[in-house]
Amino acid sequence: MTPKKILVTGGAGFIGRNMIRGMLRDGYTVSSLDNFKIGGSRHIPGDIRDHVEWVEGDTRDLDALLPLVKGKDAVIHLAAPSSFLMYEEDPVEGASVTTHGLLNVLESMRRNDIGKLVYASTSAVYEGNPVPYVEEMELIPPDLKALSKKWNEEAARQYSQRYGMTAIGLRPFSVYGHDEFSKGGYANIISLFAWAMLEGLKPVVWGDGNQTRDFIYVEDAGRAFQTALERDLPTQEFNVGTGVETTFNEVLSMIGDELGRQVEPEYVGVPIAIYAERLWADTARAVDVLGFRHEIDVREGVRRVVGAARRAQDTQRWSELPNAQMYFETLPGD
Ligand SMILES: NC(=O)c1ccc[n+]([C@@H]2O[C@H](COP(=O)([O-])OP(=O)(O)OC[C@H]3O[C@@H](n4cnc5c(N)ncnc54)[C@H](O)[C@@H]3O)[C@@H](O)[C@H]2O)c1
Missing domain, CATH: 3.90.25.10 (UDP-galactose 4-epimerase, domain 1)
Structure with missing residues (x-):
């Protein structure tokens, strides 16, 4: 059965609001937890504004997450700094949101017995490797952003193994x-x-x-997250590029x-x-296993x-x- 009641963290963000538009069109019921720090709620487009439950709060607040996760079929976790500049300017905040936020999402899912997570990692985890980047490559994160996202992938895999949930990590390339x-x-x-x-x-x-x-267009990137939500696949990571x-x-x-x-x-x-x-993304796994291709x-x-x-x-x-x-x-x- 396709999961229908979804919590999105960071739903007011660039990828989130474009992804949610597609999900609403396909009949999903969407709640979003967002602290509105990037841009603020005024950027939520009129066509989706009244069709989503918008909750203002921080993913580092477990008490805010727990009631929101309850009763959902799955979670899509996007809330994290999106630019390397944000980590350069405030490394403690950047790493804290990325690691603590994901851990709270996993923990609130475990406590509510929610079995499916799709979360945003990043192509930055590959840096230092030769291109094109292939999912199997060893990750040697060169900076805090990549390190925090790699930690996300490892924590998600650990929760997946220990508690039987499925965690699909997407590694978007340059979303515009x-x-x-x-x-x-x-x-x-x-x-x-x-x-x-x-x-x-x-x-x-x-x-x-x-x-x-x-460069991958934001609507394609959003569709990749929805596709990962809908496919019945075991825990793994996918490139989201062209x-x-x-x-x-x-x-x-x-x-x-x-x-x-x-x-x-x-x-x-x-x-x-x-x-x-x-x-540069190698897209073979995304195309062959996830069934996602950019348009x-x-x-x-x-x-x-x-x-x-x-x-x-x-x-x-x-x-x-x-x-x-x-x-x-x-x-x-x-
Ligand atoms: N845009 C890209 O090129 C790109 C590339 C690779 C990975 N990603 C990842 O995709 C995700 C979404 O990126 P985006 O481009 O939509 O970014 P964005 O900044 O537009 O959206 C992120 C949203 O999360 C919210 N947020 C941030 N910290 C929060 C917190 N602690 N609690 C609650 N809400 C919080 C922000 O207010 C914002 O609305 C991020 O995890 C990012 O690292 C993006």
């Missing part, structure tokens, strides 16, 4: 999409570049622009095509010690991001986004 405004300066590089170029600002590229990411690498220079050129004018970026040295040159390619995705930014331009001041100054130069006069 049309409504990422809630993240401000923590948004995906496609959004940051598009927002900058739309406003006539100069994108700042770390390195030579030949670094790559496996299997296609795209360089930053290619992204800039695609945005330029959409805008009808190319912009020469400013290339600067990489300002942080640990920085991935290439992120939106990066050119179509860029078109949607630029279109949405154009529509939002009157209400957004891109040059004032916190942290975004690392990614684009505010030109004199702006």
Whole structure:
């Protein structure tokens, strides 16, 4: 039987709200626990706002989780910092939310006898390995974000083995999409570049622009979580990517095509010690075992991001986004 009553943690977030839209369409009853720290509840789209039970609270609060988990068929756990910058700025908060939050989810499920968890890990767990990244690779986390998510995977496997629950860990690659405004300066590089170029600002590229990411559109990423919820599979992890690498220079050129004018970026040295040159998913396990394949390619995705930014331009001041100054130069006069 398909699980129908679902608790989503971090449901108001970028992936969460796009995933929930699809779940509502398919008849799920959804509750969300979110502390609304990233962007706030005002980013919940009107079409899903009144159809979800929104509870404000922190996943580190077991007493908040326990009554919410009770009576659910499954849990999708998304609440965690999504950008490496968040961990750089506050490592204690980043690691605390990621580890303590997941542990509380597992524990509240065990106490309520809930058998299925789908949770967000990250492609960052692979860093240091050669690309493309394959699920079987040994994980040697280079930073706190990757380490915390790897710990999530190990804790989920342990609960799965000891208490007979199924825990599917998804490792999203570089998730981007049309409504990422809630993240401000923590948004995906496609959004940051598009927002900058739309406003006539100069994108700042770390390195030579030949670094790559496996960009996956947010609606595809959301669908991967729903698919993992619905498939009857044993505990394991899956890549959520497209299997296609795209360089930053290619992204800039695609945005330029959409805008009808190319912009020469400013290339600067990489300002942080640990920085991935290439992120690229091997998607064989996701396609063959999970039955998930992306539908939106990066050119179509860029078109949607630029279109949405154009529509939002009157209400957004891109040059004032916190942290975004690392990614684009505010030109004199702006
Ligand atoms: N976006 C990506 O590119 C990407 C890539 C890999 C992994 N992931 C993972 O996917 C998940 C969702 O990412 P996203 O892009 O939707 O991020 P997001 O920041 O848009 O959403 C996360 C949501 O969780 C909430 N939240 C954060 N800490 C919380 C806490 N302690 N208690 C309750 N709510 C809390 C936030 O307010 C936000 O609404 C995260 O776990 C992230 O690490 C994202």
